[in-house]
Amino acid sequence: MGTAAVEHREWKVVPAFSKLATYAIVVIALCAIWQGYKWLWETAGWTWPFVVDDTTMPNIWDIFAAFGEPVTTGGPALIHPLLDAAWFTAKEAIAGFVLGAVIGFGIAVVLVHSRLLERGLLPYIVASQTVPILAIAPMVVIGLGSKGVEGWKAVAILAAYLTFFPVAINSLRGLQSADPRAFELMESYASSRWSVLWRLRVPASLPYLFTALKISATAAVIGAIIGETPASIQDGLGGAIVNFNQYYSLQPTFLWATNIVCAVLGLVLFGAVALAERLVLRRAPENFA
Amino acid sequence: MTGSAESVVSIQGLTKSFRAGVTALQDIDLEIEPGEFVSLIGPSGCGKSTLLRIIGDLVQPTAGTVSVNGKPAHQARIDHDYGIVFQDAVLYDWRTVQRNVALPLELLGWDRARRKERVREMLELVELTGFESSRPWQLSGGMQQRVSIARALSFDPALLLMDEPFGALDEMTRERLNMELLRIWEKSGSTVVFVTHSIPEAVFLSTRVVVMSARPGRIATTIEVDLPQPRGGETREDARFFELVTAVREALAAGHADGDSSGGRPATAEELF
Numbered sequence: 001m002g003t004a005a006v007e008h009r010e011w012k013v014v015p016a017f018s019k020l021a022t023y024a025i026v027v028i029a030l031c032a033i034w035q036g037y038k039w040l041w042e043t044a045g046w047t048w049p050f051v052v053d054d055t056t057m058p059n060i061w062d063i064f065a066a067f068g069e070p071v072t073t074g075g076p077a078l079i080h081p082l083l084d085a086a087w088f089t090a091k092e093a094i095a096g097f098v099l100g101a102v103i104g105f106g107i108a109v110v111l112v113h114s115r116l117l118e119r120g121l122l123p124y125i126v127a128s129q130t131v132p133i134l135a136i137a138p139m140v141v142i143g144l145g146s147k148g149v150e151g152w153k154a155v156a157i158l159a160a161y162l163t164f165f166p167v168a169i170n171s172l173r174g175l176q177s178a179d180p181r182a183f184e185l186m187e188s189y190a191s192s193r194w195s196v197l198w199r200l201r202v203p204a205s206l207p208y209l210f211t212a213l214k215i216s217a218t219a220a221v222i223g224a225i226i227g228e229t230p231a232s233i234q235d236g237l238g239g240a241i242v243n244f245n246q247y248y249s250l251q252p253t254f255l256w257a258t259n260i261v262c263a264v265l266g267l268v269l270f271g272a273v274a275l276a277e278r279l280v281l282r283r284a285p286e287n288f289a
Numbered sequence: 290m291t292g293s294a295e296s297v298v299s300i301q302g303l304t305k306s307f308r309a310g311v312t313a314l315q316d317i318d319l320e321i322e323p324g325e326f327v328s329l330i331g332p333s334g335c336g337k338s339t340l341l342r343i344i345g346d347l348v349q350p351t352a353g354t355v356s357v358n359g360k361p362a363h364q365a366r367i368d369h370d371y372g373i374v375f376q377d378a379v380l381y382d383w384r385t386v387q388r389n390v391a392l393p394l395e396l397l398g399w400d401r402a403r404r405k406e407r408v409r410e411m412l413e414l415v416e417l418t419g420f421e422s423s424r425p426w427q428l429s430g431g432m433q434q435r436v437s438i439a440r441a442l443s444f445d446p447a448l449l450l451m452d453e454p455f456g457a458l459d460e461m462t463r464e465r466l467n468m469e470l471l472r473i474w475e476k477s478g479s480t481v482v483f484v485t486h487s488i489p490e491a492v493f494l495s496t497r498v499v500v501m502s503a504r505p506g507r508i509a510t511t512i513e514v515d516l517p518q519p520r521g522g523e524t525r526e527d528a529r530f531f532e533l534v535t536a537v538r539e540a541l542a543a544g545h546a547d548g549d550s551s552g553g554r555p556a557t558a559e560e561l562f
Contacts, residue, residue, distance in 0.1 A: 179377070179379060181375045181377060181379045182379050182381070184342075184347055184373075184375070185373065185375070185379050187347055187366075188345055188347060188366065188372075188373045189369065189392075189393050189396045190366050190367045190369065191396050195396060199381075199392070199395075199396075200381070203381065203383040203384075204383075206383070281383075
């Protein structure tokens with residue numbers, strides 16, 4: 001425990017920019033590996049496992065240059081429609097993430113109070129995740145569409161479908177995670193179930209909840225992107241991926257640029273959750289997941 | 290039966306069996322008067338921790354009656370008649386020291402100003418003034434246990450139940466906390482039931498040592514500790530102290546022999562934990 005405390009202090013002393021520098025070095029290294037691989041395979045003429053050329057592996061700088069190229073002749077640079085699409089998808093992902101987190105946590109709170117429900121419902125909650133989202137996406141979007149629900153809201157529900165599961169499972173575990181003695185202590189005070197929930201179970205579950213939220217943040221983005229595809233929603237990143245996929249042999253850099261935007265969106269949501277975790281959880285450094 | 294009105298704890302004919310047919314406690318009768326410091330000592334598996342939990346209404350007896358402050362143990366728990374300290378401090382990581390001490394006060398619905406004043410008093414009592422805003426994990430084991438004692442006494446319960454509170458601490462810390470506990474006990478005037486398996490600790494702290502034997506758990510004998518109060522470092526060097534330590538040790542050995550002769554039983558549920 002003592003050593004962990006010392007490490008924690010040293011970690012804090014490390015200035016923010018050196019942390020940023022670490023990230024930058026990793027990104028640069030990855031780009032170097034990409035370019036190095038491309039150069040080696042092209043020079044040696046190797047074709048295994050796939051032929052390397054500017055179509056299969058465009059140069060990194062070409063991919064970044066693509067952000068400034070117009071999508072259609074005389075149209076705006078690629079970055080503008082991509083940012084619009086990213087915002088559209090982010091809206092779906094965030095709405096789905098919040099909805100899924102609330103539902104997931106709610107399910108966990110209900111299940112933790114009833115062994116019977118836990119035994120009865122948990123298998124179905126697990127089973128729900130074995131149904132591929134591609135299969136249910138059209139049903140949800142068309143079904144809700146016929147009720148007058150906008151497309152992006154239907155996609156948000158698909159994102160929630162991917163989000164609630166890790167939140168429910170991890171929160172359930174977290175709500176049960178407190179020391180049995182801590183429950184005895186609450187019992188010695190004759191405290192109500194409600195008090196035990198708010199003063200013990202929920203705070204004890206937060207590290208587990210945040211671990212789940214970090215998984216869910218990226219899952220929500222994936223859910224939104226995949227949800228758009230079978231629903232034929234054109235305004236988001238899913239639509240952009242389908243679109244640029246069709247022109248891949250002509251403009252491979254556009255799809256790669258879109259992938260980068262997708263990744264950045266996932267990272268931003270993940271980072272927001274990680275930041276919230278830091279702000280909310282003030283506990284032993286070794287308990288940070 | 291006689292003094293149950295004045296007794297803080299009154300136990301009659303208490304038996305506790307577990308489902309597997311293991312009898313953890315059998316025919317326990319015990320009266321604890323106000324202001325007493327009673328230690329329960331015995332080999333592991335004698336049910337001393339179970340007895341403590343039955344007094345606290347955290348475990349239900351199979352037979353017999355338990356009253357605390359002249360009412361059934363269940364009512365006493367609801368009325369917050371006792372505070373409890375476990376072997377581990379059981380502090381909430383997400384709360385500061387002062388909010389840990391204030392936990393029972395919050396549950397009792399005390400307002401903020403009153404809570405704050407009482408927490409200040411309690412931290413002064415356990416000599417942790419200045420650590421109000423520390424996190425439990427920033428404190429040493431001994432300090433954590435002091436916070437836990439402050440929390441148990443914060444709402445001024447008539448009875449303090451302690452389940453091997455210093456068992457996980459090193460010998461020096463344990464001796465220092467023993468002294469502190471005596472000082473706190475004198476100041477607070479509460480009645481203490483203290484589970485331990487350290488003979489010197491039991492003798493040093495108690496006004497009475499209840500020696501238990503195992504399989505099934507029974508009270509083997511009760512030894513009055515007539516060492517003068519207040520006690521201090523010199524108490525441990527008193528010839529009478531050694532006599533009493535020897536007396537408890539012999540009583541434990543006798544109880545143990547009894548337990549063995551009844552023997553060949555499987556381990557009790559408590560031993561398996």
